[in-house]
Amino acid sequence: MWIEGLRTIIERIAASLPEGFWLQAPFAIRAxxxxxxxxxACGSVGGLVVGSRMAFFSDALAHCxxxxxxxxxxxxxxxxxxxxxxxxxPLVMVVFGIIVGVAIAFVxxxxxxxxxxxxxxxxxxxxxxxxxLLSTLRRSTFLDPEKFLFGSILFVTETDILVLSLxxxxxxxxxxxxxxxxxxxxxxxxxARSRGIKVRLLNFLFIALLAxxxxxxxxxxxxLLINAMLVVPAATAANLGRSARGMFWWTxxxxxxxxxxxxxxSSTVSIPVGRGDPIQLGPSGTIVVLSVVMFFxxxxxxxxxxxxxxxxxx
Amino acid sequence: xxxxxxxxxxxxxxxxxxVLRGVTTAIASGCITALIGLNGSGKTTLLRTIxxxxxxxxxxSFRGGARPVTGYVPQRxxxxxxxxxxxxxxxxxxxxxxxxxxxxxxxxxxxTRELLARVFxxxxxAILDRPxxxxxxxxxxxxxxxxxxxxxxxxxxxxxxxxxIDFHDQDHFYDLICRFNRELGIAVVLVxxxxxxxxxxxxxxxxxxxxxxQCEGHPGEVLSEKGLAAVFGDKAAFHHHH
Ligand SMILES: Nc1ncnc2c1ncn2[C@@H]1O[C@H](COP(=O)(O)OP(=O)(O)O)[C@@H](O)[C@H]1O
Ligand SMILES: [Mg+2]
Numbered sequence: 001m002w003i004e005g006l007r008t009i010i011e012r013i014a015a016s017l018p019e020g021f022w023l024q025a026p027f028a029i030r031a032x033x034x035x036x037x038x039x040x041a042c043g044s045v046g047g048l049v050v051g052s053r054m055a056f057f058s059d060a061l062a063h064c065x066x067x068x069x070x071x072x073x074x075x076x077x078x079x080x081x082x083x084x085x086x087x088x089x090p091l092v093m094v095v096f097g098i099i100v101g102v103a104i105a106f107v108x109x110x111x112x113x114x115x116x117x118x119x120x121x122x123x124x125x126x127x128x129x130x131x132x133l134l135s136t137l138r139r140s141t142f143l144d145p146e147k148f149l150f151g152s153i154l155f156v157t158e159t160d161i162l163v164l165s166l167x168x169x170x171x172x173x174x175x176x177x178x179x180x181x182x183x184x185x186x187x188x189x190x191x192a193r194s195r196g197i198k199v200r201l202l203n204f205l206f207i208a209l210l211a212x213x214x215x216x217x218x219x220x221x222x223x224l225l226i227n228a229m230l231v232v233p234a235a236t237a238a239n240l241g242r243s244a245r246g247m248f249w250w251t252x253x254x255x256x257x258x259x260x261x262x263x264x265x266s267s268t269v270s271i272p273v274g275r276g277d278p279i280q281l282g283p284s285g286t287i288v289v290l291s292v293v294m295f296f297x298x299x300x301x302x303x304x305x306x307x308x309x310x311x312x313x314x
Numbered sequence: 315x316x317x318x319x320x321x322x323x324x325x326x327x328x329x330x331x332x333v334l335r336g337v338t339t340a341i342a343s344g345c346i347t348a349l350i351g352l353n354g355s356g357k358t359t360l361l362r363t364i365x366x367x368x369x370x371x372x373x374x375s376f377r378g379g380a381r382p383v384t385g386y387v388p389q390r391x392x393x394x395x396x397x398x399x400x401x402x403x404x405x406x407x408x409x410x411x412x413x414x415x416x417x418x419x420x421x422x423x424x425x426t427r428e429l430l431a432r433v434f435x436x437x438x439x440a441i442l443d444r445p446x447x448x449x450x451x452x453x454x455x456x457x458x459x460x461x462x463x464x465x466x467x468x469x470x471x472x473x474x475x476x477x478x479i480d481f482h483d484q485d486h487f488y489d490l491i492c493r494f495n496r497e498l499g500i501a502v503v504l505v506x507x508x509x510x511x512x513x514x515x516x517x518x519x520x521x522x523x524x525x526x527x528q529c530e531g532h533p534g535e536v537l538s539e540k541g542l543a544a545v546f547g548d549k550a551a552f553h554h555h556h
Contacts, residue, residue, distance in 0.1 A: 047397060048397075050396055050397070051395050051396050051397030052394075052395065052396075053394065053396055175413065176413050179413040179414060179415065180406075180407045180408075180410070180411075180413055180414050183395070183397060183399075183407055183414060184404075184407040184408060186394060186395045186397065187393065187394070187395045187397075187399060187404060187407070187446075188388070188391055188392070188393065188394070189394075190362070190365075190367065190386075190388055191386065191388060191391065191458075191461075193365070193366075193367055194365050194367075194384060194385075194386035194471075195408060238396065238397070238398060241398050242398050242400070242443075242445070243398060243399070243400045243402070243403050243443075244397055244398070244399055244400075244403040244406075244407070244414045244415065245403075245414060245415050245416075245417055245418075246398065247397050247398055248414075248415035249415065
């Protein structure tokens, strides 16, 4: 019912827009809405990922989706019910991501191995497992490998939008309660513990949230690029923001403008080449490249600012 | 009065290596206990064990049964975070429920000013917007001490709190700690390498050597030439001067 309503609204908006406008088709509006939702989801936790130095960790989670989706497909091939696969496969992916994330945290906590070594090993397992069973993924009706790697924002459905919106509501609730604790724990875990903050519990909670976000946003931007959405806008914000609040809102702004801008560029620009059809830009790639361009602009601004006022920076 | 914290035969091992062995002592409210000993003798571990961060054998019990509100100033805080955090932010994170991305609440800001004013001799306004990772060692120690004062602690655990504080500011810093101790009746345990300060301000001295309590008592007795020689061997002249 909700889905029907959403579809009607999107079709009405599309019909009311002027001829030739890039959002004239319902699929383009769905893509825009999805891009905005993904930007908000990734932007709200990006600062925490960069702040806690978890960029590599979240990259590993993204690649775990490779193993997760393979596992999901394997289970669904056994079941042979395409109707059920629509929610089964994403569910397996999310659960698998959470399990691997918690496993990484657990191994890291209980051995003296360096953090990046542990993450690297799990990373290898996830990609290896996916590669081993790649043929399963090829047989999939749910996702073809290219869409899985780079996303398919132009093909998202009303259901995808609804699921992601619900996730955002949940995310907002959790962050409103735990954001301060998570930042304080990353500032100094031992100080946080002495103030009664449950650092371990929060760490696991944050990992679970990340796994959820990564796996649900994957449909739009793909496994190879989802980590860029988490990390690059926050890296931009770290150059521009001077406080925790500044960091959060700069991240949000950078994520939103890259998403919307990138989608717009990829839908309107095509590059003519010598012969054949002009080249169409991939939306997720354009979004990420734009966001990297923004990062380098912010880096330049930071360097100029530090040079102009070296005393203020000390 | 019954002591605030009682340690009964407390022992800690890290991967099979004993770091604390059979530590039995008590910490009283309103009393400054100085913890001294060579590097690696287990002072930091003892504080962390009292905080409940380290798995241990033996018993740690608290007056009234519940863990007292504890303020902690760690030795050499390593700031891991790559998020730009100002002094104002750090206090807000600890003091307010409102998520930090919605800004610092006026109540938290007022409290922050009040806490900072208790530990800084100079104007605190300028320090509010400084990034915490750019503070000098002494400024950071003061900020951490101010943070440890809220919520009002019954127990203050200070791990080399004066490290990084200028020589001529150290007296002021220790006077502050004494004032909190006297006025608020807080039990203070502080790790220090400064025998001069320990003699002046501490009520009790606890010396650790290889994870064992080597001696404990009034600073006058423990810090006599003979007492020091027992703890530090021939290096008794340690840190007497700067
Ligand atoms: N987390 C840890 N893991 C392994 N060994 C540790 C750990 N913390 C401390 N140690 C060891 O315990 C001993 C005591 O350390 P510490 O309590 O920091 O001494 P102090 O503070 O007196 O210099 C040292 O030998 C140190 O190497
Ligand atoms: Mg120490």
